[in-house]
Amino acid sequence: MKYNKIFGLALLAVTAAGFTACSSDDPDTGVTVITSGNTEKTPFDLWLTNNFNKPYNIDFKYRYEDIEGDFDYYLVPARYEDAVTMAHLVKYLCVETYNEVAGTDFTCRYFPKMFYTVGEWEYKNNGTFILGTAEGGRKIFLAGLNYLPDCLGDADALNYYYFKTIHHEFTHILNQTKTMPVAFQTVTYDGYVGDMWSEPPYNSGYLNNGFISAYSQHSYGEDFAEMLSIYITNPASYWNETLAKASTDAQAALNQKLDIVRDYMKSNFNIDIDELRDVLQRRQADVVAGKVDLSDVSVN
Template sequence: MNKNRITYWLMIAIIMVTVGACTEEEGPNPNVSVITVESKTQNAFDKYLDEIYRKPYNIRFMYKMEDIESDMDYQLVPALYENSIKMANLVKYLCLDAYEDVAPDGFLEKYFPKMIMMVGSPAYLNNGTMVLGTAEGGLKITLYNINNLDVTNAAALYRYYFRTIFHEFSHILHQTKDYSTDFDKISATDYVGGSWDDAWDSGSSLEAGFISDYSSKETDEDFVELIAHYITNSEEAWAEKMEAAGENGSAIIGEKMAIVKAYLKQVWDIDIDKLRASIQMRASKLGEQDLDKITIE
């Protein structure tokens, strides 16, 4: 046997010994699973969410940070547990219960988004604009900035959370059954598309017949912004806005609102004035609510 052959067989022997050692000493134990399954044990809050969201409406209220449901375009942090409890009670009280006061039976169960996700931090676009909320295909609404929740400030609750919810829910409604094309014609030449955030000086969009700067993006956004702002402003606050809009702006908004009201009543059997009254009544009694409860009374 020559020297090269001896070297070859020596190398084979070393490899075999090494593999055997790995198999016996470092390899996985065939009797122990390498797959870990996350515990699904429910805490008291989870059980409470089942009772007020899942069972009556088939809605999943998500307060734990789930990568698969998070937007990877933003640097985000989870929502505080205690603030998530408050938001769960707030959304039920100010939104779902308010619609229950005026909507037909089964309305929320059929049309309301099936997932509501809490995120602790704000999300910002590259231009510095804060994202107040997002919606995905009528199935999920994500609310940001939960860790800065102030339950004593109704105006802030409307601005950061509830206008987003009402706005996105209204998108689902018109995407299911569309509104009259007469609405499209009112401000047809005045929509500004993606430049809505820098197209207007302070108050000028209102004078042009848009309830918010974002309303001027396009007709669908205009339509749902009117609903969201109308029901989150008292009758007196709305009258002040119309005065600020001036004769031209208030006339345009009034023409649009006539179509919005007729649409909600004729198509969905919802009186928007009664809906607003319910929301405003509930907002006036926020201080009386136990927003930290996690048990059914």
């Protein structure tokens, strides 16, 4: 399972740290990922000001601030270079994607006003871990940045661990702005199981119950966000191939829910989700092909 794989990576990282703890190398004091009262501006800080703060009023927080996290979990800072990479990816795959499809006015008005990043996932005691959350319609918490380098050449990995999460959480923010249609709640109303979504039989039989993912079964709000985020972060072939695996009744339920999501986005925000998917797929391909510079923090 992917949960075990990630947890193993975390343990490996801790072990590696133990082997290097006695090194005579001094730490790099030129860059800090911990917030302090006298933190000097880095080139990345200036880049963020010009690419997030000024044009969109978005605060991209990459330094560790305990008040921004959840005290129920052990968190670590994101590495500086990984935060730089993620900021570029958020700009290219999220902010500029919505600019292209819906216009900068939409992005400035609706896109979350804060990103807070940390290096590790938030592990739960049921074998799952939290990739990210949305808070109060204004903030997205994004975890696991220290595993980002291993995902850069793989669109599926980037989406699974990071960008489906961002688009999922952004959907929650849109739902807090424009109410989700009641009709969506009734399509598979008797299939929601709350936190039991990760347990048998729900973690494997979800498709034939009319759900696009296991987590969709948590609640209708999560179902709506999963429908939109999975639809746009995967190519058209994925949706067709997934539906082909479902029963006839399940296919009807999934298509009915997708139609409601499509109408919601079009009528409330004038966004065609097929166009949104096409633009995002093109941009994802650019990233995977190495056509996007993810390290440049120069300011013109």
